[in-house]
Amino acid sequence: MSGDVGAAGASGAASAPGAAAVGGAGTPGGRSPSPIVSVQGASYAYDVDRPVLKGLSFDVAPGEFVGVVGPNGSGKSTLLDLIDGVLTPVAGAVLVNGRPTREYRRREIARLVALVPQHFALEFDLTVRDVVEMGAYCRGAECVPASAASAALGKLGIAELAERRFPELSGGEKQMVVLAQALVQSAGVLLLDEPASSLDVSHQLALFELLKQLNADGLTVICVLHDLNLALTYFDKLLVLSEGAAAAWGPAEEALSPEVLEAVYGVRAHVHHHAGRTYLTFSPRRSSQPRDRGRVHLVCGGGTGSSLMRELTDRGYEVSAGVLNALDSDEVTGRELGLRMAVEAPFSPIGDDAHAENLRLMADADLVVLSDVPLGHGNARNLDAVQTALRAGTPVWVAETLGQNDPGGLAAALTGASLRRYGDEGEVLQSLAEWQERAGGGARE
Amino acid sequence: MNVVAKRGWHGVALAVGLSLVCLVVSLSFGAASLSPGQLWHDLLAGPGAHSATGIIFWQIRMPRVVLAFLVGAALAVAGVILQDLFLNPLTDPYVTGVSSGAALGATIAIVLGLAGGLWLTGLALVGGLATLLLVWTAARRRGRVDIYVLLLAGVSASYLLSAIITVLMIRANDDLGAILYWLLGSFSGRTWTDVETALFAVPFMIVPLFFTKEMNILLQGEKRALELGVDVERTKAVLVVTAAVLTAIAVSVAGIIAFVGLIIPHLVRLMVGPNHRRVLPFSLLMGAALMGVADLISRTLLAPTEIPVGVVTTFIGAPVFVYLLRRGRRT
Numbered sequence: 001m002s003g004d005v006g007a008a009g010a011s012g013a014a015s016a017p018g019a020a021a022v023g024g025a026g027t028p029g030g031r032s033p034s035p036i037v038s039v040q041g042a043s044y045a046y047d048v049d050r051p052v053l054k055g056l057s058f059d060v061a062p063g064e065f066v067g068v069v070g071p072n073g074s075g076k077s078t079l080l081d082l083i084d085g086v087l088t089p090v091a092g093a094v095l096v097n098g099r100p101t102r103e104y105r106r107r108e109i110a111r112l113v114a115l116v117p118q119h120f121a122l123e124f125d126l127t128v129r130d131v132v133e134m135g136a137y138c139r140g141a142e143c144v145p146a147s148a149a150s151a152a153l154g155k156l157g158i159a160e161l162a163e164r165r166f167p168e169l170s171g172g173e174k175q176m177v178v179l180a181q182a183l184v185q186s187a188g189v190l191l192l193d194e195p196a197s198s199l200d201v202s203h204q205l206a207l208f209e210l211l212k213q214l215n216a217d218g219l220t221v222i223c224v225l226h227d228l229n230l231a232l233t234y235f236d237k238l239l240v241l242s243e244g245a246a247a248a249w250g251p252a253e254e255a256l257s258p259e260v261l262e263a264v265y266g267v268r269a270h271v272h273h274h275a276g277r278t279y280l281t282f283s284p285r286r287s288s289q290p291r292d293r294g295r296v297h298l299v300c301g302g303g304t305g306s307s308l309m310r311e312l313t314d315r316g317y318e319v320s321a322g323v324l325n326a327l328d329s330d331e332v333t334g335r336e337l338g339l340r341m342a343v344e345a346p347f348s349p350i351g352d353d354a355h356a357e358n359l360r361l362m363a364d365a366d367l368v369v370l371s372d373v374p375l376g377h378g379n380a381r382n383l384d385a386v387q388t389a390l391r392a393g394t395p396v397w398v399a400e401t402l403g404q405n406d407p408g409g410l411a412a413a414l415t416g417a418s419l420r421r422y423g424d425e426g427e428v429l430q431s432l433a434e435w436q437e438r439a440g441g442g443a444r445e
Numbered sequence: 446m447n448v449v450a451k452r453g454w455h456g457v458a459l460a461v462g463l464s465l466v467c468l469v470v471s472l473s474f475g476a477a478s479l480s481p482g483q484l485w486h487d488l489l490a491g492p493g494a495h496s497a498t499g500i501i502f503w504q505i506r507m508p509r510v511v512l513a514f515l516v517g518a519a520l521a522v523a524g525v526i527l528q529d530l531f532l533n534p535l536t537d538p539y540v541t542g543v544s545s546g547a548a549l550g551a552t553i554a555i556v557l558g559l560a561g562g563l564w565l566t567g568l569a570l571v572g573g574l575a576t577l578l579l580v581w582t583a584a585r586r587r588g589r590v591d592i593y594v595l596l597l598a599g600v601s602a603s604y605l606l607s608a609i610i611t612v613l614m615i616r617a618n619d620d621l622g623a624i625l626y627w628l629l630g631s632f633s634g635r636t637w638t639d640v641e642t643a644l645f646a647v648p649f650m651i652v653p654l655f656f657t658k659e660m661n662i663l664l665q666g667e668k669r670a671l672e673l674g675v676d677v678e679r680t681k682a683v684l685v686v687t688a689a690v691l692t693a694i695a696v697s698v699a700g701i702i703a704f705v706g707l708i709i710p711h712l713v714r715l716m717v718g719p720n721h722r723r724v725l726p727f728s729l730l731m732g733a734a735l736m737g738v739a740d741l742i743s744r745t746l747l748a749p750t751e752i753p754v755g756v757v758t759t760f761i762g763a764p765v766f767v768y769l770l771r772r773g774r775r776t
Contacts, residue, residue, distance in 0.1 A: 110672065114672075117668070117669065117672065120669065122665050124664045126719055130720060137662055137673050181673075
């Protein structure tokens, strides 16, 4: 049952002392169970000029459930090959059970480490049972019960495939059969290279639940995957690889912080918490464009500004908004996007502080956009603020549909030379782009 | 795909039965046909018998048939091994260049007037094994043998050696016929001495039987085999050398007999499936049987004139091969 303890310890203990500092490449090391896999300053290069892994170090304790993520070409598959001993590091060492992989014979290491490769080719029509039984090769003369293959297939819920011919299976079925083959090795460490890549969503979840269960039975799992949300959902610890080095190593939510993701993937990540789950959404960061193409201030609310917030942020504008009530859906979006906002307490009319902040934000803006927000006495001061901006000569674009349900005629009262009406969001984005082009990159005319 | 494709003991019984029938038939027919009863009588009488049929049976028919069976088995086993290693069902034992090396050795022997007996065989064997060494060295880098470099080096060596043979043939007016006849492959006039040479192939036919698990796993490619714990480099070394020695021995006693090493593994996989535990022994049997029949045809079809056995196997093999190609490359 030491596996159970290890697994529980991994999720709990790793976050508590903060030993596994996010952003650091160091090992969390020094904890009681001696590591089953220890990567010590390992480097690897297929081609001398282009190292794939550069001095990578981390330890995996028995029973841990570890995910490895990173952009394409960051060295994830190479890392698995190093742990499996198929490749030997050109510098540093990889230890399995405390012994360098290069000292093992192939058959010995296959009894300790099993790998499920991402791609698997077999053109010859062997039966599924034949294929799964190959996993027992490393056990050699040791008595492997003939039922081992059936047991593995049964565990994966694909017992009915046993007599089928392997090449006739679907991609997803093949992947499960190869997993069964790896399980027959009965190794203590299971490495998986994107096992979910050819599975539909229900089989993906079933697979990860199954891996969790195997892990609870004591199996140490190291799994490369691309889907960061799956990584967040299922893994205790994550290693984030970037250009062959560890960008982060530690508890899943810390390892996948927006800062790390922006540095590694070059995208802006937004963390959401919903129904007890944490999940991420992403916006592209266009590195060819300067981050601040100009400042746009949104006056919105009730969800009328959310998509414009995201679009503008994605396009590289610095967006601010206000005044919004806390927990208003636009306010939530703005918070997730990390915008500067003037915020008032929930369900309260705009107070002096929030109004003053709003005016400051507007004064900094190159453009103010007033969305199709329902108007009422609660947000009437936002129109005052807009009028102030108009008086200051700041361009203000107002939704044409604003004020259609405006009994007080508040919107109609807006006047100014720099006022312009727009039809929809597409028009705003289009006009902004044209404006930018004319201004030669600067937003201010 | 029908009854045979069930791949159970049907295929096994079929292969064993077929090769036994082929053996009896090959021994019976020829310039002088022997009845099964006569055959049985001569067999019991032993090689010392002085009856006319006894001499035909023991001194002419028997060594020739035994040699054909040995060579057929050797080529088929070599074919199975190389198709497995190259993961390519279109590979035959001659891609390693070993056969061309053996052919060059034999050609040199003929040109030098050493065509009688052991000189030719010996030079052919030396030529074949020297080519193996050359190709192996070319494909070896940092302790690993790149199987594709091996293939390409083998094919290149083949062309080069064939070019040298052509030059020798142009120079050797008188021996042209002998060289050509030898190159096409034949069992004509072979004696017990040749059988003794061919018997050296027997241990090499047995070696791969100890590597059937590894050969099955290698069907998934070298990397997967490593992951599953196979010592891939050692396995490759043993298997490549085995296949090359088998080829060299076969070619040195019988010349270059086409298609047997290519077709037999295919046919056997159709009968018993791709598992090498069965493919190997049955290829051995079927290779022997087919070669026996081909030799029978070669010496009886246009009797008393003999057709080189390589021509017969080509007549059988080419259409079968096209059929297999059209069936798809999956087996």
